[in-house]
Amino acid sequence: MSAALHLAPPRARAKYQDNPATREAPWVRRALLILGLGFFAIFLVLPLVAVFTEALRKGWAVYFASLADEETFSAIRLTLIAAAIAVPLNLVFGLSASWLIAKHEFRGKQLLITLIDLPFSVSPVVAGLMYVLIFGAQGWFGPWLQAHDVKIIFAVPGIVLATVLVTFPFVARELIPLMQAQGRDEEEAATVLGASGWQTFRRVTLPNIKWGLLYGVILCNARAMGEFGAVSVVSGHVRGLTNTLPLHVEILYNEYQFAAAFAVASLLALLALVTLVIKQFIEWRAGQSTTKDA
């Protein structure tokens, strides 16, 4: 996934449109803008608007009534629990993997990077199935788990595991290229001057990667709270117990409670919008600190 931080380009007008060699005829420019922005409006803006319109179709009273529901609360709670476990775990993994890959040389590095990317290309449904095959009633540990009365599949641990898997690469994927680009001179200098490994990491590396780190964390969090396919396979859809917010949306929708389904969906859409706003802010801040250094 290419979501790496990049700096804002110089003003397009000065760079391209005032230059006869990189300028298109006005009608070409207009046609491209209409095609591109039209496609953008129909495919991206319209669905977003639809979520909020459908949620408010029956008015604010119905909207808030659908949100202030026992089952919605328990879905919110489970979604927060899953994210609160998955994000820190993958944060620690991301820091460990990127320190290993960016600051050291070893054989098989490229293979390791590919393996870290794997969960991105695995279908979420297959990701969920993998845990059913291990922990489910028919799975490797199924009989043992049943004998000891431990429930993983169709219970909260399974949901957490599935969430951890689908959000696995996010932090590592942001940090590895960033730390590779920064090189290791500063860390080596700190070490030579007598800093311990932990001091080097905290005082030298961390300030350099803080924006990339935060970026990885919010992407990881958005996916953790929004994951549907993988969680759907391992959840068992027990209302009030193993329903996350996206699964709750599905249940309401399939029961033709459209206003309620879209009300809950609008919470998730708001989360997505907040994520995009934070992402813009981080790109702006990262751009600022780079220009200051330059």
Place this chain on the structure above:
Amino acid sequence: MASFSLGRRRVLPGFAPTLGFTLFYLSLIVLVPLAAVFLKSSGHGWDAFWAAATSPRVMASYRLSFGASLIAAFINLVFGLILAWCIVRYEFPGKKLVDALIDLPFALPTAVAGIALTALYAPNGWVGSLFAAGGLLAPLFGEGGAKIAFTPLGVLLALIFIGLPFIVRTVQPVLEDMETELEEAAASLGAQRWTTFRYVVLPTLLPALMTGFALAFARAVGEYGSVIFIAGNIPMVSEITPLMIIAKLEQYDYVGATAIAAVMLIFSFVLLLAINGLQAWSSRRGSKR
């Protein structure tokens, strides 16, 4: 205490613990579960595997999943390039907002996208009603108009939605980094704008375009949440492959579910290798300039 160890190859500490933890966590969360799919699917013999992975209903789902994903990736290739071009090269009001919202399909939970698209394209939805019988655009499709949601066309629309940012976000940085000198040289040699685009700009963008295409395609084949609501899930017509895995699981047919999953995983690996190759090619190209 730090020791002066610049003579050795490894200067920075933490190699052994990070290597250990990274491999342990990777194995625990990803590799062992992956192995489970292949071990389980081989555990019932080749015949059972083959029968489950190639039954007619499953074959129909492959055709839909791979076909619709390919078409969606092609459509995104064209419009993603146009959008990236507009964002990098032109000034227009709301450009920052457009640039930010491109990532919406990454951030919006797939189930939300799924029900929103269904609401739009259902016969009584904003867009769907234009094409349904009696709608504004219905006469274009004959008497009864056209149905979008609950057909393969609906699947295609959902896959276009989730794939768009992959193309834009891989092409955009390359386009931003591209120096204008080459285009200036082409223009000074008398090339028309289209000729310059075709022979100078497009070859430079090609690796990024192909990477974006492969990423969008891979994501679309595995996509579940945004598709199942709008697909209608009619057997042999609008069932996607991930849905077949769920259907088999619900019937406790673990052999069938695992066989289909193994087919999808092999496909993912092949695409991942292709994407890695493309990215390596693309960075080599970039460094040559």
